[in-house]
Structure formats: C-alpha cells, structure tokens
Amino acid sequence: MSVRLSSDEAWAMVEASHTGIFTSLRRDGMPIASPIWFVVLNRRIYVSGPVTAKRVARVRRDPRVSFLVEAGKSWAELRAVHLTGRARVATEPDLLVRVAAALDVKYARFRTQRSAMPAATRAHYDVKLATIEVTPDEHILSWDNARLRLRP
Numbered sequence: 124m125s126v127r128l129s130s131d132e133a134w135a136m137v138e139a140s141h142t143g144i145f146t147s148l149r150r151d152g153m154p155i156a157s158p159i160w161f162v163v164l165n166r167r168i169y170v171s172g173p174v175t176a177k178r179v180a181r182v183r184r185d186p187r188v189s190f191l192v193e194a195g196k197s198w199a200e201l202r203a204v205h206l207t208g209r210a211r212v213a214t215e216p217d218l219l220v221r222v223a224a225a226l227d228v229k230y231a232r233f234r235t236q237r238s239a240m241p242a243a244t245r246a247h248y249d250v251k252l253a254t255i256e257v258t259p260d261e262h263i264l265s266w267d268n269a270r271l272r273l274r275p
Contacts, residue, residue: 128265140192147181162225168257202267208259
C-alpha cells in the first residue's frame with residue numbers, strides 16, 4: 124500500500140493546514156525556511172507580510188521556493204505535503220483584495236489586536252504589505268503513515 128496522497132488529497136491537506144513552512148533562497152543559495160500563515164486559491168499559495176520582509180527580497184532575486192505542511196505526533200500519524208515551485212510578488216489589485224479577505228477569514232481569531240502590541244511591534248507591522256504567490260510545479264511529495272497500518 125502506498126503512503127502517497129493523491130493530488131486532491133494533498134491539496135485538501137494543504138488548504139486545511141494552519142501554518143506552512145515557506146522556504147526561499149538567500150543570495151548565496153542557502154535555503155531559509157520560516158513558518159508562515161497562508162491561504163490557497165486555485166491551487167496557488169499566498170503569503171502576505173511587510174514589504175520589508177527578507178523573504179520578499181529573496182523571491183524577487185530568485186523565484187525558486189518550496190512549501191511544506193505537516194501533521195501528526197506519533198510515527199503512525201505523520202503526514203505531510205511538500206511542494207516546490209516558483210514565486211512572485213503579486214500586484215494585481217483584485218487578487219490582493221481576494222487574498223487579504225481569505226487571510227482575514229482564516230486567521231482573524233488568531234491575530235493579536237494592534238492595540239495590544241508593544242509600540243515597536245506595531246511600527247514593524249504598520250508598513251505596506253507584499254503578497255507572494257507560489258505557483259507549484261507538478262512535483263508533489265506527500266505521505267500519510269496512517270496508510271501503513273500494521274496488521275498482526
């Protein structure tokens with residue numbers, strides 16, 4: 124029995140995940156991975172944050188990225204989807220509105236109210252936002268160890 128997820132199963136897992144690991148490349152080629160909130164629209168992944176975030180500069184310099192979601196605590200529960208592809212900074216006004224609305228729906232209850240943030244934190248986030256669009260290639264690496272149920 125295969126532990127691989129079908130494409131539809133993999134995308135369902137990505138869409139249902141809370142936090143993803145976004146990896147972009149430094150100028151010297153070293154990968155930098157960071158946890159991030161995201162949404163999926165039409166099988167593309169969108170992340171937003173301060174335009175000053177280093178991931179924005181890295182994507183502008185080199186569009187090769189990867190994205191990972193995972194779940195499970197015990198070995199038998201481990202499952203994950205790893206996507207590779209290319210990223211760009213999105214600029215289309217209608218797309219940016221759709222992404223912002225989707226992020227608000229998904230994460231509104233998890234956000235810290237600006238008034239509860241220290242002044243320095245508010246200042247850090249009170250800047251123009253950039254939205255990165257990840258277009259995955261056809262290579263989806265996935266697994267679900269629960270499919271390996273051991274039989275006596």
